[in-house]
Amino acid sequence: MSVEKSKPVPRPGILDIAAYVPGKEHAPGVARVYKLSSNETPLGASQKAVEAFKNAAGNLERYPDGQAHELREAIAAVHGLNPANIMCGNGSDELLGLLCHVYLGAGDEAIITEHGFLVYKIQIMGAGATPVTVKEKDHAVDVDAILAAVTPKTKMVFIANPGNPTGTYVPVSEIRRLQAGLPKDAVLVLDAAYAEYVRRNDYESGIEIVSSNANVVMTRTFSKVYGLAALRVGWMYAPAEIIDALNRIRGPFNMNAPAISAGAAAVRDQAHVQEAVSFNLMWIEKLKGALETIGLTVTPSVTNFILIHFPDADGKRAADADEFLTSRGYVLRAVKGYGFPNSLRMSVGPEEANRGVIESLGEFMGRKA
Ligand SMILES: Cc1ncc(COP(=O)(O)O)c(C=O)c1O
Numbered sequence: 001m002s003v004e005k006s007k008p009v010p011r012p013g014i015l016d017i018a019a020y021v022p023g024k025e026h027a028p029g030v031a032r033v034y035k036l037s038s039n040e041t042p043l044g045a046s047q048k049a050v051e052a053f054k055n056a057a058g059n060l061e062r063y064p065d066g067q068a069h070e071l072r073e074a075i076a077a078v079h080g081l082n083p084a085n086i087m088c089g090n091g092s093d094e095l096l097g098l099l100c101h102v103y104l105g106a107g108d109e110a111i112i113t114e115h116g117f118l119v120y121k122i123q124i125m126g127a128g129a130t131p132v133t134v135k136e137k138d139h140a141v142d143v144d145a146i147l148a149a150v151t152p153k154t155k156m157v158f159i160a161n162p163g164n165p166t167g168t169y170v171p172v173s174e175i176r177r178l179q180a181g182l183p184k185d186a187v188l189v190l191d192a193a194y195a196e197y198v199r200r201n202d203y204e205s206g207i208e209i210v211s212s213n214a215n216v217v218m219t220r221t222f223s224k225v226y227g228l229a230a231l232r233v234g235w236m237y238a239p240a241e242i243i244d245a246l247n248r249i250r251g252p253f254n255m256n257a258p259a260i261s262a263g264a265a266a267v268r269d270q271a272h273v274q275e276a277v278s279f280n281l282m283w284i285e286k287l288k289g290a291l292e293t294i295g296l297t298v299t300p301s302v303t304n305f306i307l308i309h310f311p312d313a314d315g316k317r318a319a320d321a322d323e324f325l326t327s328r329g330y331v332l333r334a335v336k337g338y339g340f341p342n343s344l345r346m347s348v349g350p351e352e353a354n355r356g357v358i359e360s361l362g363e364f365m366g367r368k369a
Helices: 047-059 069-079 092-103 118-126 143-149 172-181 207-211 240-247 257-268 270-293 318-327 351-365
Strands: 086-089 109-113 130-134 154-160 187-191 216-221 234-237 297-299 305-309 343-347
Touching (some): 069 086, 092 187, 092 216, 092 234, 092 240, 109 118, 109 143, 118 130, 130 143, 143 172, 154 172, 172 207, 270 297, 270 305
Parallel strands (some): 109 154, 154 187
Antiparallel strands (some): 086 234, 216 234, 297 305
């Protein structure tokens, strides 16, 4: 006889999940605050996207296009893809969740890496499966460690390429070696949220690998270089069978109309993307050089953020620096939850913020930049 419970009880494992904590945005008592904690672009969105967003306000009584045709076609045209292989999501976060709910269940394992993006673990556990965490090497994904962790239960592997919060990347040859070593029924998820920023000859976002394999998907976002984080726009390029399976459980109107219109206008404005990428490249180099001059260590980054490591000395640790910077209005990201207890992640911000952080950290370290 089943015993009636006194209240609703979540499925086993749900209450073991640590909810995602977004980057902080406040600096109490400071007039001018620079949020450098969520890898948003300092250039903002394309004016064309802003116009499209405003125009969408005239039709708010109507349901959006449930297939997001305009956006999928615009993405397909810019990247040379078939729109049938593109699915859009309410941020790439939604797509990561849908993948887990379609391909994972109790008894399955999904491999993530030591410093991987925290949403993977949340979604794996949300689907009732078991996350298996493998070590990284020199703050970068280690393909051998992943392959060594594969078991008959492995049904998914998540890689952020480039990685967050490390900013490092895995060359395409290594991604191919990984795919070749995985079971054919395990999905390899290549999360390329920062792909637009990468300027390396041996990097590929994943388009080629998805095109030639049945078990690889690539996710992308409009929250970073496109400056549309507020609208929640992500997309996935995937084999037709995977798109078909996810379409069966996705919300019928998961993309809102302003997001569809603004996203399409944003992706068509590649000149704006180039401007953002050039600004970023200049500052990534300047920041790294300046912070190293004042005695800090910075992991080499191909993205729009840097991981700064602090001395293990009283008053000079990451938590002390975080407090010092916040008191001056510079809000960086603490990354203890990512396995870096003595580091901070800094997004490239507007010029005055970048200069301000360099100057403040120089003062903090007692050395001139
Ligand atoms: C590696 C990685 N993947 C995915 C996302 C989520 O992107 P979205 O805003 O499209 O949900 C982020 C955002 O921080 C990220 O860093």
